Amino acid sequence: MWQFVVDRWADISYRSFQHVSLVVQSVLLATVIAVSVALLVTSYAKLKPVANFITSVGLTLPSLALLGLLLPLVGIGTLPAVIVVTFYATLPILRNAVVGLESVSPNLLESARGMGMGQLRTFADVRLPLAWPVIVAGLRVSTQMSMGVAAIAAYALGPGLGGYIFTGLAQIGGANAVNYALVATIGIVILALLLDLGLLVIERLTTSKGIRI
Amino acid sequence: MSTDTDRTPDHSSNTTEVSGVEIVFDEVVKTYPGLQYPAVDRLSITIPAGEIVMFVGPSGCGKTTSLKMINRLLEPTSGTITIDGVDIRKRDDDDLRRHIGFVIQGGSLFPHMTVAQNIAMVPKLLKWDKSRTADRVEELLDLVGLDPGRFRDRFPRELSGGEQQRVGVARGLAADPPVILMDEPFGAVDPITRQRLQDELLTIQEALRKTIVCVTHDIDEAIKLGDRILITEASAKVAQYDTPANILSSPANDFVRDFVGAGSALKTLSLSRVDEVQLYHQSSARVGESLAEVTRRARDHGDRSVILLDRNDRPLDWVWLSDLEGDQIREPRHDRDMLTVSHLATLNDALNSMLVSIHDGVVVTGGNDKYVGVAGFTEVTQLITRKATEAHERETADIARAPSDEELDEQIDEVPDAGSGDDDGDDDDRQRPEGE
Numbered sequence A: 001m002w003q004f005v006v007d008r009w010a011d012i013s014y015r016s017f018q019h020v021s022l023v024v025q026s027v028l029l030a031t032v033i034a035v036s037v038a039l040l041v042t043s044y045a046k047l048k049p050v051a052n053f054i055t056s057v058g059l060t061l062p063s064l065a066l067l068g069l070l071l072p073l074v075g076i077g078t079l080p081a082v083i084v085v086t087f088y089a090t091l092p093i094l095r096n097a098v099v100g101l102e103s104v105s106p107n108l109l110e111s112a113r114g115m116g117m118g119q120l121r122t123f124a125d126v127r128l129p130l131a132w133p134v135i136v137a138g139l140r141v142s143t144q145m146s147m148g149v150a151a152i153a154a155y156a157l158g159p160g161l162g163g164y165i166f167t168g169l170a171q172i173g174g175a176n177a178v179n180y181a182l183v184a185t186i187g188i189v190i191l192a193l194l195l196d197l198g199l200l201v202i203e204r205l206t207t208s209k210g211i212r213i
Numbered sequence B: 001m002s003t004d005t006d007r008t009p010d011h012s013s014n015t016t017e018v019s020g021v022e023i024v025f026d027e028v029v030k031t032y033p034g035l036q037y038p039a040v041d042r043l044s045i046t047i048p049a050g051e052i053v054m055f056v057g058p059s060g061c062g063k064t065t066s067l068k069m070i071n072r073l074l075e076p077t078s079g080t081i082t083i084d085g086v087d088i089r090k091r092d093d094d095d096l097r098r099h100i101g102f103v104i105q106g107g108s109l110f111p112h113m114t115v116a117q118n119i120a121m122v123p124k125l126l127k128w129d130k131s132r133t134a135d136r137v138e139e140l141l142d143l144v145g146l147d148p149g150r151f152r153d154r155f156p157r158e159l160s161g162g163e164q165q166r167v168g169v170a171r172g173l174a175a176d177p178p179v180i181l182m183d184e185p186f187g188a189v190d191p192i193t194r195q196r197l198q199d200e201l202l203t204i205q206e207a208l209r210k211t212i213v214c215v216t217h218d219i220d221e222a223i224k225l226g227d228r229i230l231i232t233e234a235s236a237k238v239a240q241y242d243t244p245a246n247i248l249s250s251p252a253n254d255f256v257r258d259f260v261g262a263g264s265a266l267k268t269l270s271l272s273r274v275d276e277v278q279l280y281h282q283s284s285a286r287v288g289e290s291l292a293e294v295t296r297r298a299r300d301h302g303d304r305s306v307i308l309l310d311r312n313d314r315p316l317d318w319v320w321l322s323d324l325e326g327d328q329i330r331e332p333r334h335d336r337d338m339l340t341v342s343h344l345a346t347l348n349d350a351l352n353s354m355l356v357s358i359h360d361g362v363v364v365t366g367g368n369d370k371y372v373g374v375a376g377f378t379e380v381t382q383l384i385t386r387k388a389t390e391a392h393e394r395e396t397a398d399i400a401r402a403p404s405d406e407e408l409d410e411q412i413d414e415v416p417d418a419g420s421g422d423d424d425g426d427d428d429d430r431q432r433p434e435g436e
């Protein structure tokens, strides 16, 4: 297996980069979507059951099935991969963002309003910073999950290490089948751990000392 | 009523300029969907500029609702509220709120912001420049008795309840608004801290003379802090709106009488302030002074103990000469705050503080928390006795005196009460021993 890695080092590192890049970009997009939707949901109480429904049903949807449904619509390649990864990445962040924003004490919000802070400023200066630790926790779960979903997205010929897994599966019994599957899996686990470490650092840096646990 | 003069040198006799403005409620009604009766029913009162007006009444009578209509956190269903003659509906709501201080229970500080950031919020909204804001933060921390160097960069969770509440008050005062609204501001702290916060509010108000509207359910707090008290029944119906002295000496009806409760003669003690007590000028010693010098000075003065002061003349500790060591006076080793009362504290407060002191007196502070003297146990109790006697004599005199026609008109409701000797007879029996 060592020889296998050495022989394909350039390809493996390129695929690793693609994999991480796909996940990071999709998670960023997902964060923006999730926080915006959470803001809407927490401002209009009627929307809350809808959001809850989407998150719980969405998470039970098999990613392979969603991918299959998308293929006829958007074709193969990077686009369906981004859509699928973003979709799954959004769900845990959305759930946490709703919980985080709702847990901000009504007293504080009233104080903010009583001081003449507008809606937008209250969101940016009070609600978001206070909900932030909970949102970042969702972000970490979401990133871990997305590493796996991104591998499956390779089924639609998306970028990343997932391609190796499918190659391995296709060649079962062949000389390098196990090597393909193993290298991809171990690679994904290592990258996921590194990303999580990165997020931990970001969490420390972006959370106010006043509310750090 | 004659008791009017009872009040300590009133704020109105002060030389300080009034910075507050008048607030008028005109037939203000507030109904909530789902509530059968109005939360506030045709409330009409005038809150004079530069006074502290206390809203008191049983829980759910509409105090908070009335208060929040002043800064438009709630909109009246009908009626008008004017501030300084301007209908508040004519003003942009956020702009209006930036010019009205708002202080609620516990301070309600933003936990993710430092003390300085919390206080600087409204100045920031008003786009003050950085240096002006920073100067203002220092000034306010000083004003509420928190050392800026120690507290500026702390987070709320690193503060005690009392300190948080002080920051809350500083935040309310930040942009120097003419009007401050407070909703049960001192409800969440222990009694000793509460008394200090009340004293500090009075000291601050002495200098600033804002219009302060403060909600409380504690009649004693209302008597102590209020220039005027609004006592309301359900739906914010006015039971009486008057000075503390008048409410105590002539409650308008049974509701007020019940609400003020028993011992209203004792409560008049809350109208007497520590600055009426003959203070004793206990020797003091500043940190850094030579011990020999301090000892000589204290002995000459006939004292066996001294008050330790910091560089700003704020009392740090009350120590026996025999406990002092070394060549120089050193800072006390402990970090606990010293128990003092402000010259604006009530006699009740002074008495309470003495009960937990090891000396038979309590240290009194003036403006900027500077040391002014010691109120001795004997002096305080003598003044209390004298006040009680006076109150008692006045009551008996009032009953004996034949009211003029005019007064009879005014008091027409009360005549049956005043005449039905039974109650008053009991009162007399209870009070006589105190007077003698």
Ligand SMILES: Nc1ncnc2c1ncn2[C@@H]1O[C@H](COP(=O)(O)OP(=O)(O)O)[C@@H](O)[C@H]1O
Binding pocket: B032, B033, B034, B035, B039, B057, B058, B059, B060, B061, B062, B063, B064, B065, B066
């Ligand atoms: N948002 C609301 N919706 C419905 N009823 C309310 C609301 N806020 C207050 N009330 C009711 O209005 C009345 C007055 O409330 P409030 O002003 O908070 O009283 P207080 O501050 O004197 O205790 C109470 O009966 C309370 O239950």
Ligand SMILES: [Mg+2]
Binding pocket: B063, B064, B065, B215
């Ligand atoms: Mg209330």
